[in-house]
Amino acid sequence: MDQDELDNFAEKIVNGSELSDDNILDLLSIKDKVELDKLFYVARAVRDHYFGNKVFLYSFVYFSTYCKNNCSFCYYNCGHDIPRYRLSLEDIERLCDGLKGEGFHMIDLTMGEDPYFYDDPNKLVEIVRTVKDRVGLPIMVSPGVMDKDTFRKLHKNGADFLALYQETYDRELYGKLRRGQSFEERINARKSAKDIGYCIEDGILTRVEPDMRSTLTSLRGLETSDPDMVRVMTFVPQDGTPYEGSEPGSSDQELMIISILRIMFPDRLIPASLDLEGIDGMVHRLNAGANVVTSIISSDSVLEGVVNYDRDMDERDRDIKSVVKRLESMGMVPADQSDFNKVLGM
Ligand code: SF4
Numbered sequence: 001m002d003q004d005e006l007d008n009f010a011e012k013i014v015n016g017s018e019l020s021d022d023n024i025l026d027l028l029s030i031k032d033k034v035e036l037d038k039l040f041y042v043a044r045a046v047r048d049h050y051f052g053n054k055v056f057l058y059s060f061v062y063f064s065t066y067c068k069n070n071c072s073f074c075y076y077n078c079g080h081d082i083p084r085y086r087l088s089l090e091d092i093e094r095l096c097d098g099l100k101g102e103g104f105h106m107i108d109l110t111m112g113e114d115p116y117f118y119d120d121p122n123k124l125v126e127i128v129r130t131v132k133d134r135v136g137l138p139i140m141v142s143p144g145v146m147d148k149d150t151f152r153k154l155h156k157n158g159a160d161f162l163a164l165y166q167e168t169y170d171r172e173l174y175g176k177l178r179r180g181q182s183f184e185e186r187i188n189a190r191k192s193a194k195d196i197g198y199c200i201e202d203g204i205l206t207r208v209e210p211d212m213r214s215t216l217t218s219l220r221g222l223e224t225s226d227p228d229m230v231r232v233m234t235f236v237p238q239d240g241t242p243y244e245g246s247e248p249g250s251s252d253q254e255l256m257i258i259s260i261l262r263i264m265f266p267d268r269l270i271p272a273s274l275d276l277e278g279i280d281g282m283v284h285r286l287n288a289g290a291n292v293v294t295s296i297i298s299s300d301s302v303l304e305g306v307v308n309y310d311r312d313m314d315e316r317d318r319d320i321k322s323v324v325k326r327l328e329s330m331g332m333v334p335a336d337q338s339d340f341n342k343v344l345g346m
Contacts, residue, residue: 006038010045013263021216027260028212036256043259043289050267051291054335055327057320059104060295061095062303063087067112070179072242073205073235076112080240086116092127096134098298102320105340106138107131108294113144121150125157132158138344145185148192155196160344162193165203169221170214177208190225199344203231206253219264229269232257234276251277255288262289269343274318279326286330296320
């Protein structure tokens with residue numbers, strides 16, 4: 001496609017055109033760098049139509065690394081004998097004081113499926129209420145599959161967004177990834193949250209799929225959950241999992257899928273996570289059509305990320321000031337809080 005054709009393609013998407021399965025498979029089979037750059041261009045044009053040069057920033061607080069599950073792709077699976085932590089309410093209060101006024105649009109409170117909170121969900125409700133009272137910002141929770149009553153209480157006490165990733169909509173692959181967990185329960189939990197009034201985030205893993213059809217199934221599956229935010233993350237082989245020692249792959253596939261997601265979900269939030277490749281990786285993801293920076297933590301943070309590219313580094317370079325500086329060098333800026341609140345329907 002030449003420049004005019006690319007612009008026409010972006011315009012058609014903005015005007016409501018949708019990709020067929022064959023279109024998606026064609027895009028997934030792009031190998032040529034020039035063709036890939038054209039896909040990124042279209043994705044950026046679509047994103048800019050809805051969001052201009054404005055980016056949303058989420059602070060990441062991984063407050064418990066305990067988990068009762070045994071996901072085959074995850075470092076924190078219950079079978080992995082690692083040091084774990086669970087922050088106390090006082091620790092979280094102190095942390096909140098450092099987040100206030102820093103420029104975040106939302107606080108992402110993440111935990112494994114920690115039995116401590118499953119035995120007494122009111123303890124989790126208390127954390128959400130405390131963070132809301134202290135920081136006053138929208139809150140995203142990622143507590144896993146909890147019952148509707150708990151979701152309702154969390155929402156009533158300040159949780160606005162629920163992140164719950166299916167990882168894949170290919171059932172066979174799901175069984176291998178989220179070992180021992182129900183495919184339907186996860187979908188139903190997301191539906192319950194939406195009924196209650198949450199915005200929801202769904203997401204998929206890439207580089208684990210057996211073939212392109214599996215990726216297509218996942219992309220179509222994401223549509224069925226009608227997410228407000230939609231994520232793709234590259235699978236990274238983690239210690240303490242069946243994949244330990246496998247060669248890590250590149251993030252090229254993730255970038256391509258970010259662009260396809262932007263074309264499929266033109267006006268939704270799409271994250272550029274700092275957790276895989278730090279700020280350089282953020283730039284690539286934004287250039288592929290993302291519009292949210294996630295997993296921002298302070299440079300002296302001792303808390304975990306999910307993949308933790310920087311686990312062994314002395315100093316972590318994914319704090320909000322470094323992020324904003326790099327955004328500005330790209331001609332992008334943090335959005336106003338009112339822009340984000342509009343996305344949330346507040
Ligand atoms: S992905 Fe989440 S639910 Fe699965 S083992 Fe890791 S922390 Fe637990």
